[in-house]
Amino acid sequence: MFIQGKVKTYNATCGFGFIAVDGEVKDVFFHIQDVPNSSIEPKVGENFKFIIAEDDGKFKADRIVRLDIQSVSMDRIAAKPSGSKKSTASSRYHKGGHTGKILIGIALIIMAVGAVMGYGKYQDYRTTEQLKAQQLIIEQQRIVSEQREALGDLPEAILSEQGQRNLAAETYNTNKPRSEKISASIDQQNGVRLATTQFKCDGRTHCSQMSSYEEALFFLRNCPGTKMDGNNDGEPCENDSRW
Template sequence: MFVEGEIKSYITARGFGFISIQGEAKDLFFHIHDFPNAHIAPKIGEKLRFSIVEDHGKLKADQIVRLDLKEEIKESNYDVKKNLSNQQASPRFREKRSRISYLFTVIGLLLILVLSVVVYNKYQAYRQTQLLKAQQFMHEQAQIVKQQRQALGNLPDQVLSKEGKAHLENRSNQSVAVKGSPITEKEYSQVSGSAFKCDGRTHCSQMRSYDEAVFFLRNCPGTQMDGDHDGEPCERQF
C-alpha cells in the first residue's frame, strides 16, 4: 500500500532523512539509496509517494516516487521541446537547415557528375579498343592478300568469260580475214577489259591465262606457244 508524505529533514553527509506523514505522529525513516534520481538531492518539503516496509526491525520508506521531481521533469521536458520548436521556427534555424540541404544537393550532383565521367571514359576506352582491333584485323587481311598475290604473281584484274573468248576470237578472225593483220593491242584491250603488254615472255609456262597467251601470240615477236601453227596457243596448258 502506498502512502504520501513530504520530506521533513535530510542529512546530506549521512545520506538519510525523515518523512512526515499526515495523521501520523512519528516520522518515517528513508535512505538516499532508496531514492530515484539520487543525483538530484532531496529537498525539504518535497512530496513523496512510497510504501512502508520493515528493515532490521525498523520501518522505512521504500519504492519512493518523487512527485515534485516528476512534475519538474515533465516541465523540463516541455521546456526543452518548446525551446527546440522555437529554434526550428526561428529564421536562423531555417537558414541553417536550408544550407545543409543545399550542401547535400551539391554533393549529390558532384557524385553523379563524377560517376558519369568515369562511365564515359570507360565507354570511350572500350570503343578505342574495338577500333584498334578492327584496324589490326583489316591490316592482317591486307597482308594476307598481299602475300597471296606475291605467291601467285600479278594476275590480270579481269578474266574473259567463255562468251568473251568466243567474241574475241571472232573479232580476231574477222580482223585477219578483212585487214590481213592481227588484232591490235588497243582493240584487244577494249574487248577483254585487260591491258596486256609485250614484256619479253615467249613460252606458255610464263602465261597467266589463255587470253594473255592469245595476245602474246598475235602481237608479240619471238613467241613459241603454237607448235602446230593452228592459231591456238598453249593448247596443253589451257
C-alpha cells in the first residue's frame, strides 16, 4: 500500500535521508538508489509516494514516486505547442505496446502484493515494540509494590520527593538483594521520627539480640517469627531497660 510523505532530511554525501509521514512518529529511511531521476538531488520538503519494504530486518522506503517532479513533467507536456507533428505507428508497434501494458499490469500487481506484505510486517513490528514497553511498565510497577510491602505501611509524609526518586531508582536496579531494604518510618505511637538505617532479617527474634530500638522495630514489622511484642500493641521490647 502506497503512503505519502515529505523529505525531512537528505545527506548528499552519504546518499540517504529520511521521509516524514503525517500521523507517524518515526521517520522512514530512504536511499538515493531507490529514488527515480536520481540525477536530480532530492530536496527537503519534496513530496514522495512510496511503500514500506523490509531490507535485512530494517524498514525503508521503496518504489518511490517523486510527485513534485512528476507534476513538473506533466506541466511541460501540457505547455508543448499543439502544432507539433504526431508520429505514426504501425500495427506491429501497437501490438507490442499492448503486450507491454499487460506486463506492466502484472508487475504492478506483484508490487502491490509485496507492499501489502511489507506494510503488514511493519505494523507487526510496531505492535511488538508497544507490547514490550507495556510489559516493562507492568514489571516495574510489580517490583515497586513488592518493595512497599517489604518496607511495611509507611506514611506518605516521610517520603520526600528525593526519597521517592531514590525508591524508583532502587526498584529499577533489580540486581540488588531484595533482603536489604532501607527502613524509614515514623513511630505512630510516640510520634518520633526514626533515623534512616539499613537492617535485614537474619533469624534473630528476641529483644536481647537487638542493638537498638529502631532495629527491634524494623524486625517486628518486617521479619517473621519475632518474639518482642508480648501485648501485641506494635511497640517492641517495652520492658528493655537499654532504651
